[in-house]
Amino acid sequence: MGTLEVSAVDGVTFSVRKGEFMGIMGSSGSGKSTLLHMLGLLDPPTKGTIAIDDKDVISLSESEKGMFRLSRFGFIFQDYALVPELTAEENVSLVAMARGEGPESYSRRSRQLLSQVGLGDRMAHLPSELSGGEQQRVAIARALINTPEILFADEPCANLDSTNSRAVLDLFQTINQKMNLTVIMVSHENWHMEYFDRVIRLRDGKIHEDFRPEKTEAATSPLRL
Numbered sequence: 283m284g285t286l287e288v289s290a291v292d293g294v295t296f297s298v299r300k301g302e303f304m305g306i307m308g309s310s311g312s313g314k315s316t317l318l319h320m321l322g323l324l325d326p327p328t329k330g331t332i333a334i335d336d337k338d339v340i341s342l343s344e345s346e347k348g349m350f351r352l353s354r355f356g357f358i359f360q361d362y363a364l365v366p367e368l369t370a371e372e373n374v375s376l377v378a379m380a381r382g383e384g385p386e387s388y389s390r391r392s393r394q395l396l397s398q399v400g401l402g403d404r405m406a407h408l409p410s411e412l413s414g415g416e417q418q419r420v421a422i423a424r425a426l427i428n429t430p431e432i433l434f435a436d437e438p439c440a441n442l443d444s445t446n447s448r449a450v451l452d453l454f455q456t457i458n459q460k461m462n463l464t465v466i467m468v469s470h471e472n473w474h475m476e477y478f479d480r481v482i483r484l485r486d487g488k489i490h491e492d493f494r495p496e497k498t499e500a501a502t503s504p505l506r507l
């Protein structure tokens with residue numbers, strides 16, 4: 283920031299097990315989004331290493347990072363990040379198209395995923411014709427179209443009421459358990475911890491706590507993947 287150097291994340295070291303549902307928590311400005319964006323290869327760290335399956339992913343070229351993100355990661359953002367001019371089905375298909383797939387292979391899967399997130403009757407709707415919770419479920423279907431190994435979610439419930447937040451978290455839990463997908467989610471809501479296997483709490487860009495929260499019985503959704 284001009285002459286002011288900001289250490290958004292500083293000296294953070296941890297590893298994540300395959301299939302873990304991890305929450306990154308901490309107060310505003312503690313570095314959660316920066317950490318998530320670095321892990322998701324969206325922002326480069328100034329120093330340090332990130333390894334996935336023992337592969338150093340920092341040294342990949344920009345185009346290799348792009349392909350790595352498309353084929354191995356799913357992203358879900360607070361503001362849904364849907365393309366406003368495209369229907370729900372087209373939004374989901376878009377990332378499969380970007381990976382070079384033909385329509386014969388992604389069309390059926392897009393529709394199947396939208397049905398599985400409860401939007402079978404909303405496939406032709408534009409984002410503006412969907413509620414916030416529905417838009418976030420389109421974003422979840424989109425994140426799953428390329429059968430990723432890691433799902434990154436940055437405050438996915440920030441704009442949702444508690445019923446819709448629970449629907450999204452129930453979906454994450456089902457995806458995590460049924461597909462053994464690693465989920466890394468930024469949150470500042472303490473009640474979300476009931477869904478997490480593990481929490482890393484940041485303070486001033488450093489790991490302040492790394493713990494396994496006590497599990498209460500969270501509801502399970504009817505999603506079958």
Ligand SMILES: Nc1ncnc2c1ncn2[C@@H]1O[C@H](COP(=O)(O)OP(=O)(O)OP(=O)(O)O)[C@@H](O)[C@H]1O
Pocket residue numbers: 283288289290308309310311312313314315316317470
């Ligand atoms: N693009 C940027 N340029 C300069 N500083 C930034 C930038 N993005 C974030 N920061 C700073 O880095 C620090 C960490 O920000 P970050 O957005 O990662 O925090 P956060 O924990 O996700 O916060 P919030 O919960 O409010 O979203 C903050 O001090 C912030 O002001």
